[in-house]
Amino acid sequence: MNHETEINLEKQDDITIFDVQGDVTAFSEPFFTKAYETANDQAACKILLKFTEDAYINSGGIAILIQLLAQTKRNNQQICITGLSNHFKKIFNMVGITKFAQIYNTVEDAVNDMAM
Amino acid sequence: MNHETEINLEKQDDITIFDVQGDVTAFSEPFFTKAYETANDQAACKILLKFTEDAYINSGGIAILIQLLAQTKRNNQQICITGLSNHFKKIFNMVGITKFAQIYNTVEDAVNDMAM
C-alpha cells in the first residue's frame, strides 16, 4: 500500500517549507509529527505547508493538519498553505482551516507575504 | 455520453493537421470521415494526426485509423502522427501502424520532417 507521505523540509529566508509529496490521510500522521519536530529543533517560527495539486486529502488527513495548526498556534508560529487544488481550497475553507492558516496560490506569493 | 471526438483542421505550410481532441473509439468514425473529406476537398497531400497525451484510444478507434491509413495510401497522401503518450506509441508499434505512419514526439519535429 502506498500510504507514504513524504515531507521534505526546505528553508527559504526565515520560512521553513514542508514540501508534502503524496496524499494526506490518517496514515500521514508520523510524517507530519517528524517534520514538525525537526522544524522545532531548528527553531522555525514561520512554516509553509506545500501540497501537490493532485494530492488526495481526506478528513483523516485534515484532522492531522488541524492538530498541527493547534500546535503552531500554541507555539506562536505562523503557518500558511500553498499548492492546493481549487477543490481542496474549497474544502479547507468549509472546514475553517483558513481562519488559522492563509492559503496562497504560489510559493512566491506565500514567501513574499510571510516575509513581511 | 461523451462519445464526442472533436477534430479541428489546421494548415501549417502544406501540411493539414487533424487536431484530434478527446478519445478515439468506434464512435469517432464520423468525425474522421468528415475531417478526411474536408482535407480532400482542400486537396491535402500531407496529413498530420495530432492526438492528446491523455486520450483514451481503443481497438475500435485504431481500426478507424487503419482505415484512414489505407485511404491515404491509396490516394498517395503522406500521413504522420504526433501527440501520443508513450503507452500508445507502444500500442501503435505493436499493431504495425508505424509501418505506414511515422510517429513524432512534437508537431515541430513532424512538420520539419514532412516538409522535406
Added chain:
Amino acid sequence: MKPKNSKFVRMLDENTIEVSLPNKLGYERIAMSCSASFAKIVGFLPERVEDLKTAVSEACLNAMEHGNLNHPDKRVLITMDYNDHIFRVSVMDQGEGMGETPEILEEPDIDKKIENLQTPRGLGMFLIKQLVDQVEYNKITDEGHMVRMVLKLTG
C-alpha cells in the same frame, strides 16, 4: 455458483453500477475513481466530479471504520446509478448504523478544535452534507447500513 449471475441480472438495472470492496483503508480510492469515471461519462463537470470523489471517499471511510469496525473480512458495497440528470450513490456497510439520532452529531467548530475543546475528527459527515445535493444516512436495510447521496447534473 449459478444464482450469482442471475441475481446480478435481476437486481441491477441498466443504469446501475456496483462495486464491492474489501474493508481496507486506502481502498476507498477505488470507489472514488469508479464514481469519478461514471460521473464524467454522464457529463459532470470536473469540479462536481471532485465533490463526488470526496463525498464517496468519506462515506467509504466511515463504512470501513464505524460501520465495519475495521474488520478485514467485511465488505463495502457501492451502488451508483444515473437517471434523469440525477446521480445517486449509496455506500453500504455491514454495521448497525449510527443509532437513532445522527442529527445531534456536533457540528465541527474549528475554533474548538484548535483549542482542543473538540476532537479534530468528525469532519466526514459534515463534508458529505456540504458537498452533495442530498444525503440520507442511517438507513438500515436487510443488507446492512446505507448512506445514500444524490448529486444533480445542472447547467
Added chain:
Amino acid sequence: MKPKNSKFVRMLDENTIEVSLPNKLGYERIAMSCSASFAKIVGFLPERVEDLKTAVSEACLNAMEHGNLNHPDKRVLITMDYNDHIFRVSVMDQGEGMGETPEILEEPDIDKKIENLQTPRGLGMFLIKQLVDQVEYNKITDEGHMVRMVLKLTG
C-alpha cells in the same frame, strides 16, 4: 434481499474487488479506472498500469459486443485480486464464449489490413495477449464466459 450481503461475504475474500457494469459501450472506462486505481495501490508502475487499462478495456469491449451481443440488459462483471505479487483480473459476460478453437483466430497483419485483405478490426485479443503476462480465454463457468488475465508485479 438478505441473501445478497451474506453472499458477498462468502464469495469475495479480502483481496478481491468486484465491479458490475451494465452492458454499455463506453462504460468499460469505469472498469479501466477501477483496475488502474487498484493496481496503483498495490504498487504497479505507471506504464504497467497503462497496459492493464488497455487489456481491461479490450476485454470489456469484447464482453459487451461479442459475449453479451450488445444487449443493454446484460451485465459485465469484473473481478480483481492481488496476492503474492500477482494481479488477476477476470472479465465475465453472459455469452457462450468464442467456440472451441479461439487459437485459430487470424493474427492481425497490418499489411493485409491496409490492402483491405483483412478486416481492420480483430485487434483486441491480440493487444491483450501482448500486454498481460498471461491470459486464459473461453472459460465457460456456470456464470457465463470469462477471460482471465494475470499481470505480475516485478522490480
